[in-house]
Amino acid sequence: MTYIMSIHNPMSSPSLHQRILGDIEGRILSGALAPGTRIPTEQELAAAYGCSRMTVSKVLSMLANAGLVERRRKAGTFVRQPSSQAAILEIHDIKAEVLALGQTYRYETTRRATRHGDADFPGGRGGGRVLEVTGRHFAGRKVFCLEARRINLKAVPHAEAEAFVDVSPGRWLLDTVPWTEAEHRIHAIGATAAEARALGVDVGMPCLVVERRTWRGKTPITAVRLLYPGDAHRLVAHFKPLGR
Amino acid sequence: MTYIMSIHNPMSSPSLHQRILGDIEGRILSGALAPGTRIPTEQELAAAYGCSRMTVSKVLSMLANAGLVERRRKAGTFVRQPSSQAAILEIHDIKAEVLALGQTYRYETTRRATRHGDADFPGGRGGGRVLEVTGRHFAGRKVFCLEARRINLKAVPHAEAEAFVDVSPGRWLLDTVPWTEAEHRIHAIGATAAEARALGVDVGMPCLVVERRTWRGKTPITAVRLLYPGDAHRLVAHFKPLGR
DNA sequence: AAGTGGTCTAGACCACATA
């Protein structure tokens, strides 16, 4: 594995450790650094990037704090399994969640269309074209959750070439597009007739609605609405606010 | 305002910046440093704590990252308003939430008892005594949410002296006891007969259940179950995973 | 025993926002 030394250009506004952070983060999120892979030591990275050890140490600490890597003395720094990438990501990968329950996982797309963005999301008014995908996630024979997603084609143009027949757009985006910001809105509703039919439950069944929007910088990437039958699902989030 | 210089004792296991972090964090959470207060400059803090500027800089960065303080060049570092203390705290202070909706807030305790801890929480098996408090949060004349809380009296002994008549135990704990870790479990249920009666809604109404446990280090502090009528409430959480 | 991360220092220069 080679590490391209980044040329120190004082004119480039992002700070040195931010550029290094973005570099390594990109390698992890893109899969170039697979889970379990050992990352070079701080000394090696400092030499590769031509900076001091403290700078790469800061970067690796941030990555560890975000849950992307795990650090062990004497052993080294390792890319973590995506299942526990971060507190937020715990509720991101539905496939991993279903498999963790010991059930078989399947995804199917039920609708796929492109249209022009509305005043809402992504992109605000006058936003470009938007890909809309709805689908169902199965755990065994039961529907685990319904997904309705909009993807900003301006930010992710190559999404248009994806059919999403058996890979969910959520998984595909996670693997493809790094994001820097996310917002969750969570509430409870009773299933409408159509939702109940799609989920295979009774009308009025209490359901959990998770609406998530993600950005890369200030660019909206995607918005998704996930509908879970309430009795079959619990969201779990673990927080260590100050990164201790 | 005086800043006690902490004596550098190499035997104390927590690192220097962790002790400084805990110190300043405690002053903020306890209210000794009120929102809006300006914190001394990095140079002054370094001199006060007898350490290098980098060390206090790291601490202040962590506090800023957690949303407890705001830093502005040339102006200084200021304690932030608690309303936006952190992504997690957004869903912590129910009173602020209700007031933000422009409604009047009221809390009433409906039950208060002490008993011995069970095998669950806090403290695991053989845990000490536990204070149980249930109550209702009102927004105007409507019930905003039901609260059922257990407090580990071993960790927070002075909770026993609190009557919690018009201050909610959640608010009281936030003001009194710093926590370092929290876990949320969120799901949807239909209101039972008793819950529907207490909330003033129909039986079976979809409701959001938020169960939160908090720790200080490895010591369990409190566990709470909040029940919101689903149509009246949305949890919102905003994330910037890498603290950029 | 040795290698790794964890921490800390005493400086330095810079960007930026305010006074």
Add this chain to the structure above:
DNA sequence: ATGTGGTCTAGACCACTTC
């Protein structure tokens, strides 16, 4: 113009853990 945070360095010592 000046004071503040933001960043970076080139070292150093230590703790931990696995080799």
